[in-house]
Amino acid sequence: MIAELGHYALVLALALALVQSIAPVVGAQTRDAALMRLANSTALMQFGFVALSFAALTACYVTSDFSVATVFENSHSQMPLVYKFTSVWGNHEGSMLLWVLILSLFGGLVALFGGNLPATLKAYVLAVQSWIAAAFYLFILLTSNPFLRLQPAPLEGRDLNPILQDIGLAVHPPLLYLGYVGFSIAFSFAIAALIEGRIDAAWARWVRPWTLAAWMCLTLGIAMGSYWAYYELGWGGFWFWDPVENASLMPWLAGTALLHSAVVMEKRNALKIWTILLAVLTFSLSLIGTFLVRSGVLTSVHTFASDPTRGVFILAILVLFIGGGLALFAWRGPLLKQGGLFAPVSREGALVFNNLFLTTACLTVFVGTLYPLALEAITGEKISVGAPFFNLTFGPLFVPLMFAMPFGPLLAWKRGDLPGVAQRLMAAFGLGIVAAAITFAVAGEGSIWAPFGIGLALFVMAGAVTDLVERTGLFRAPLATVRLRAAGLPRSAWGTAVAHFGIAMTLLGIVFVSNWAGERIVALKPGEGVSLAGYDLTFNRMERRGGPNYREIAAEFTVRKGGVPIGTMAPSKRDFASRDTSTTEAALMTRGFSQLYLSLGDTEPDGSVAIRLYYKPMVLLIWLGPVVMMLGGALSLSDRRLRVGAPKPAKSALQPAE
Amino acid sequence: MTRKQRRLILIGASVGVLAIAVGLVLSAMRDSIVFFHSPTEVAEQKLGVGKRIRIGGLVEPGSLQRGKALNISFKVTDGKNAVPVHYKGIVPDLFREGQGVVAEGKLEPGGTFVADTVLAKHDERYMPREVVDALKKSGHWQEGATEDPKGTALR
Numbered sequence: 001m002i003a004e005l006g007h008y009a010l011v012l013a014l015a016l017a018l019v020q021s022i023a024p025v026v027g028a029q030t031r032d033a034a035l036m037r038l039a040n041s042t043a044l045m046q047f048g049f050v051a052l053s054f055a056a057l058t059a060c061y062v063t064s065d066f067s068v069a070t071v072f073e074n075s076h077s078q079m080p081l082v083y084k085f086t087s088v089w090g091n092h093e094g095s096m097l098l099w100v101l102i103l104s105l106f107g108g109l110v111a112l113f114g115g116n117l118p119a120t121l122k123a124y125v126l127a128v129q130s131w132i133a134a135a136f137y138l139f140i141l142l143t144s145n146p147f148l149r150l151q152p153a154p155l156e157g158r159d160l161n162p163i164l165q166d167i168g169l170a171v172h173p174p175l176l177y178l179g180y181v182g183f184s185i186a187f188s189f190a191i192a193a194l195i196e197g198r199i200d201a202a203w204a205r206w207v208r209p210w211t212l213a214a215w216m217c218l219t220l221g222i223a224m225g226s227y228w229a230y231y232e233l234g235w236g237g238f239w240f241w242d243p244v245e246n247a248s249l250m251p252w253l254a255g256t257a258l259l260h261s262a263v264v265m266e267k268r269n270a271l272k273i274w275t276i277l278l279a280v281l282t283f284s285l286s287l288i289g290t291f292l293v294r295s296g297v298l299t300s301v302h303t304f305a306s307d308p309t310r311g312v313f314i315l316a317i318l319v320l321f322i323g324g325g326l327a328l329f330a331w332r333g334p335l336l337k338q339g340g341l342f343a344p345v346s347r348e349g350a351l352v353f354n355n356l357f358l359t360t361a362c363l364t365v366f367v368g369t370l371y372p373l374a375l376e377a378i379t380g381e382k383i384s385v386g387a388p389f390f391n392l393t394f395g396p397l398f399v400p401l402m403f404a405m406p407f408g409p410l411l412a413w414k415r416g417d418l419p420g421v422a423q424r425l426m427a428a429f430g431l432g433i434v435a436a437a438i439t440f441a442v443a444g445e446g447s448i449w450a451p452f453g454i455g456l457a458l459f460v461m462a463g464a465v466t467d468l469v470e471r472t473g474l475f476r477a478p479l480a481t482v483r484l485r486a487a488g489l490p491r492s493a494w495g496t497a498v499a500h501f502g503i504a505m506t507l508l509g510i511v512f513v514s515n516w517a518g519e520r521i522v523a524l525k526p527g528e529g530v531s532l533a534g535y536d537l538t539f540n541r542m543e544r545r546g547g548p549n550y551r552e553i554a555a556e557f558t559v560r561k562g563g564v565p566i567g568t569m570a571p572s573k574r575d576f577a578s579r580d581t582s583t584t585e586a587a588l589m590t591r592g593f594s595q596l597y598l599s600l601g602d603t604e605p606d607g608s609v610a611i612r613l614y615y616k617p618m619v620l621l622i623w624l625g626p627v628v629m630m631l632g633g634a635l636s637l638s639d640r641r642l643r644v645g646a647p648k649p650a651k652s653a654l655q656p657a658e
Numbered sequence: 659m660t661r662k663q664r665r666l667i668l669i670g671a672s673v674g675v676l677a678i679a680v681g682l683v684l685s686a687m688r689d690s691i692v693f694f695h696s697p698t699e700v701a702e703q704k705l706g707v708g709k710r711i712r713i714g715g716l717v718e719p720g721s722l723q724r725g726k727a728l729n730i731s732f733k734v735t736d737g738k739n740a741v742p743v744h745y746k747g748i749v750p751d752l753f754r755e756g757q758g759v760v761a762e763g764k765l766e767p768g769g770t771f772v773a774d775t776v777l778a779k780h781d782e783r784y785m786p787r788e789v790v791d792a793l794k795k796s797g798h799w800q801e802g803a804t805e806d807p808k809g810t811a812l813r
Contacts, residue, residue: 234751344667356672360679367683381693382791384712384762388690393682397675521747523728573751582751601728601748610728610748 003068006056007147010097013049013104014137016042020130024123036119039126040111046133047108054088054101057146061088067153070094070146076159076578078549086169087160092294092310093146095173099290100136102174102181106210107133110185117206124192125185132184135317143310159549159578168228175221176248180286182214183255187283190276191325194332204266204275209637211262211279215255216633222248223626234584234599236614238513238622241390246369247289253362254282257355264351268413269339271348274355276336280329284322285362291318292369346416350408357401364393402456402507406463409496410470428466432459446515453511460504464497491639499632506625509593512618519615521601523608533615535596536560537569542609550574552585555600555609559589571600571611593620692762696791700765701739707765713741714760722755734759734771743771750778 020042027035057070061084066072074091075084089098107129114122140146189207193199225248230238239245258278264271295311342348368385376382406428410421436455443450469475471493472485518533529538540556554572558565569587576582586599594617601610694712695705705711718740721733728747732755733740743761753759753776763773 341661341664344664344671352668353671356675360675363676364679364683371687382712383694384692386690386692389686392686392690393679396682397679521728584751599748602724604728605724612748 002056002059003147006053009049009053013046016046017130017134024127028120028123036123043107043111047104050101050104058088066157069148069150072157074160075157083165090160090164093144096140102177125188128188128191162576162583172225175217179214179218183283183286185210186279190279194328197335201269204262208262212637216630219626220630223623227623236597241387243369246365247292251285253358257358258282260351260354264348272336280325343415345418347411347413361397409467428462431462450515457504457508464501468497492636495632495636499629502625502628505621509618509621516617520613523604523610525608550576569598571598573600593618595619697736697739697741700741712762717755717759719755741771745773752778
């Protein structure tokens, strides 16, 4: 009964979406305010019905109603309650329902908080949002219905994939989807602007907060996914350049570029056409990401099931929206008026530089991800493009970008003074050089990239601090003045500095881990020990334990440093009988920003157990960086300018037609 | 500077960066791409010894031998031909005899494949797609045998 209710609610949402796809457009064309206003109610009701549908599916999972096919395939009555909730989206059907839930949430938010938008723009935005929603409702209802029943109902479920039985599943997909789908707002605004053939600085002011919010979620979502893979897969890697990871990185790169170009558009009314194109491309890349992950083109932990009809359906959605968006851009883009002028050396110029490198880096990721698919489709030859490819292409493009990062915020709008800025960055640059020299002296022979990377990261960090110091006049003006200036500084300036500091933290972590990580793979018997990076581990004993839906073998190790015990680590291997499968639960010990990482392998014929021990120096910086970046975004989002919103336009457009 | 000159600088810079990117991609394509081969292709074609490749198939039942100090050998088969593989280290959780596997490494002169990476499935229900294709090519693929996205629900 509950499942049918959820199914029915989703059908109603589709009907509403179809109404909302047409009515506001007609309303905007005929200046009919009532028709345009209709979109507000339908957007909110759509969200209501999708939420109801999602709640119904959740109820099926929580009550372990195995007569519903997806519940049977992905849940188990003995599973802890939290996983019963998260397994709602731990499968293809449910995750698509989460996708449309977030899509309709964003549509509802625009309807609710877009009160100060010009009526026609809002009508078009909600209509475009609804086109996307309608396509995905259809996709779910026709190919991926999560509410299908089984007859007769099985007694017990097949359990959730054990790798997904982790708190990471509660955090990573919703955040990632908030990011992916959040970019749909930027897309809808871009399409609306193209249909209207009109765009101004206020447009960027409306789009920027939405883009920023989506970008924040995507940043954190990617980072959480990376950390989850790090501790759950038992390999200790944080990024594998797996096509599925790349699928989330591409919209992030394009979204980051969009974030920066929207600033230029808002402040200087320039780069309009480019910003529109980026908005279209960013969401297109989100769609491509969804296609890659959900179509079964790739095999990975993210691919839940491969059913060819689904792939074809998503491909059709892809072609419709990306092709349609780009065609509309080609047709209407030239109508948009060019804006303010700027010299190549200026804040605008720096942001163009940023955009150029971010989009090019995105392009190399795109090529590396899709080339194997294209090659296989054309020649049948199978290749894999892995880390070496991306290190050779993505890396060199990111270096100039990082290097230019401290310069951008210090340059003036319109015409900047590069020698002056360089002078102000001398201290930061000096710090970078010193750090590189020290690294070279300490680490000695080895990769020259280590000193370079550390110098670069510290230069960017110090550059971000320099920006704030310069703006507040610290060390030059009296302290009272500095405090006053700091308080008066726009939050977006703080946000910029904090976010730039964050990306440098990530770089620092990556440099440390890729240069000085230690690894030991050995087989041990109880009583034996192993040492790594100054830590001595002793294998105490093996223990068999039972869990709610698994049995596990846990090994206990005592960790000593300099002979002093500092704790125990207990990695384990879990066997899930319901799926005849097992997982490795790594044990982590955090020391400052560094971690010891211990995971179990198989038991050898002689009774010894294989272990894999890693020392990961400064590894936590890799994920703390994105957290700091997100905080920077939040600071920027709380900027008064964005909070208060754009000045209200003249009322004329809002008046109902006589 | 006129608007035209500025635009030229912008376009010039874009083309420059793109050219660099294309150069990087092409040079990386030459050196850092790994080709995938089925055991039959390894047996029939004279594949270069010492070149990094991936092979995939099923772990031949009865071929798995665990030696001292985490050394493992097994055979990867597609039903027609089998390639002996040697690996040192810890294998993934779902690595088992009779299951799909992908190994990355180099072919030794003696015909043994020395792997430095062994990948198994993430989920016991699905098989690496490369392996499915390799089995289909050799005619040993049974439809619905292991890959069964919908049918399991109706058993």
